[in-house]
Amino acid sequence: MNSKTEQLKELSQLNDELENYFRNTIIPQLFVDEDLLLRKFTPPAMKHFVLKEEFIGMPIADIQDNFKYPNIINNIHSVIATGKMLEKEIQTTDLRWYQMNILPYITFREGKTNGVIITFVDITARIRDLKEHEKLILEHELLLDQLAHDIKSPLAGLMLTCEYFKVLPEKKSTKFLKMLANLECGLSNIKRVLSDFTESHWGKQKYQSATELVDLPHILDDVMLALAPQILESNAKIVHRFEITEINFVRRKLRSVLYNLLSNAIKYTPVDRKPEIAIYTFEEDGFMVISVTDNGIGMCNEDLLTVFEKFKRICASVEGTGVGLYLVNTIVKNAGGKITITSTPGVGSEFKVYLKLDSTQ
Structure with missing residues (x-):
C-alpha cells in the first residue's frame, strides 16, 4: 500500500x-x-x-x-x-x-x-538573411565582373593609341615624348592594378585564401532553407544520395553553385508539373561530381551552346536575370573544374559539376 x-x-x-x-x-x-x-x-x-x-x-x-x-x-x-x-x-x-x-x-x-x-x-530571420545573402553575392559578383569588363575595353584602346603615337614619322619635342612616356606608364599601372584585382577576385589566390573543408549536406541544408518558400509553393520533391560529402572549397561559392542550380530546377518546371529534383555525388578521376537532375522544361541543342553566357535566358516568361548559370560556370571553371549538361526538351535536364578533390583550388 x-x-x-x-x-x-x-x-x-x-x-x-x-x-x-x-x-x-x-x-x-x-x-x-x-x-x-x-x-x-x-x-x-x-x-x-x-x-x-x-x-x-x-x-x-x-x-x-x-x-x-x-x-x-x-x-x-x-x-x-x-x-x-x-x-x-x-x-x-x-x-x-x-x-x-x-x-x-x-x-x-x-x-x-x-x-x-x-x-x-x-528561423524566419535566418531564411530571410540567407536569401538576402545569396542576392547580395549575385549582385556583388556581377558588379565586379562588369566593372573589370568595362575598364578593360577603353584601357586597351588607350594603350593602342600610345603605340600609334610612338611610330608617327613626325619629330616630337622632348616635352611631348616625356608626356607620352608618363601616359604610357600610368596606363601600365592601371592595367597592373586591374589585373591584380581580377586575379584576386576570380583567380587561384582568392580560392586558396578562403578554402576550407566543407560538408556538402550542410551546404545543401542552408540552400534548401533559403529556398524553402519556393519549395513549399511548388510542392517540390528533392531527394539526395551522397557517396562523397567533403571537399576543400570556398563555402559561399559552393553554396552559390547549389543555390542557383536548385533555384533554376524549380523555376524552370512547367506550372502543371511538380518539380522533382535529385542530387547525387560521387568520385570520378579525382573530382567530386555533383549531379543535379530535374524534370523541368529541358533545353534544345541550341540553348545548350549559349546557356552559360551572361544575361542569356532560355525562357523569357520565367523571372530571372540570366546571370546565375554564368556565375556558376565561372566559379567552377576558375576552381579547375567543369560543368556538363544533358537535356531533353519537355523532359528535363541533368547538370554535372566536377570539382577537384585536392586542396589546391
Whole structure:
C-alpha cells in the first residue's frame, strides 16, 4: 500500500514538474501522446499556432492545419516507432518559418516511447538573411565582373593609341615624348592594378585564401532553407544520395553553385508539373561530381551552346536575370573544374559539376 502511495506521489510530483515546465518555457512546444492526442502545449505555442485550451485531448490530426505541414502525423508515427529524433523546416499559419524537432518522450522505467515532444525554433530571420545573402553575392559578383569588363575595353584602346603615337614619322619635342612616356606608364599601372584585382577576385589566390573543408549536406541544408518558400509553393520533391560529402572549397561559392542550380530546377518546371529534383555525388578521376537532375522544361541543342553566357535566358516568361548559370560556370571553371549538361526538351535536364578533390583550388 505504501509502495503504491509513493508511486502515486512520485507520479504527481513528476506531473507537477512537467506542468510547471510547460507553463514557464518561452519555447513553443507540444506534447502529443502515443494515441496522437494533444496533451499539453506551452503558452508560446498558443500564440504562434492559434491553439486553444479546448484543443487539449483532441487528436493532433484535427488541428494539424495550424502547422501548414500535412506530413506531421506520419513523422510522429515514425519517431514513436523508431525512438529517433526528427528535424524539419515548416511554415505556420502566421507565415513564419520554424525548425521543428520531434523528440521521442521515453518513460525510462518502462523503456518505451509514450509520445513525442515537438519543439519549434523560429528561423524566419535566418531564411530571410540567407536569401538576402545569396542576392547580395549575385549582385556583388556581377558588379565586379562588369566593372573589370568595362575598364578593360577603353584601357586597351588607350594603350593602342600610345603605340600609334610612338611610330608617327613626325619629330616630337622632348616635352611631348616625356608626356607620352608618363601616359604610357600610368596606363601600365592601371592595367597592373586591374589585373591584380581580377586575379584576386576570380583567380587561384582568392580560392586558396578562403578554402576550407566543407560538408556538402550542410551546404545543401542552408540552400534548401533559403529556398524553402519556393519549395513549399511548388510542392517540390528533392531527394539526395551522397557517396562523397567533403571537399576543400570556398563555402559561399559552393553554396552559390547549389543555390542557383536548385533555384533554376524549380523555376524552370512547367506550372502543371511538380518539380522533382535529385542530387547525387560521387568520385570520378579525382573530382567530386555533383549531379543535379530535374524534370523541368529541358533545353534544345541550341540553348545548350549559349546557356552559360551572361544575361542569356532560355525562357523569357520565367523571372530571372540570366546571370546565375554564368556565375556558376565561372566559379567552377576558375576552381579547375567543369560543368556538363544533358537535356531533353519537355523532359528535363541533368547538370554535372566536377570539382577537384585536392586542396589546391
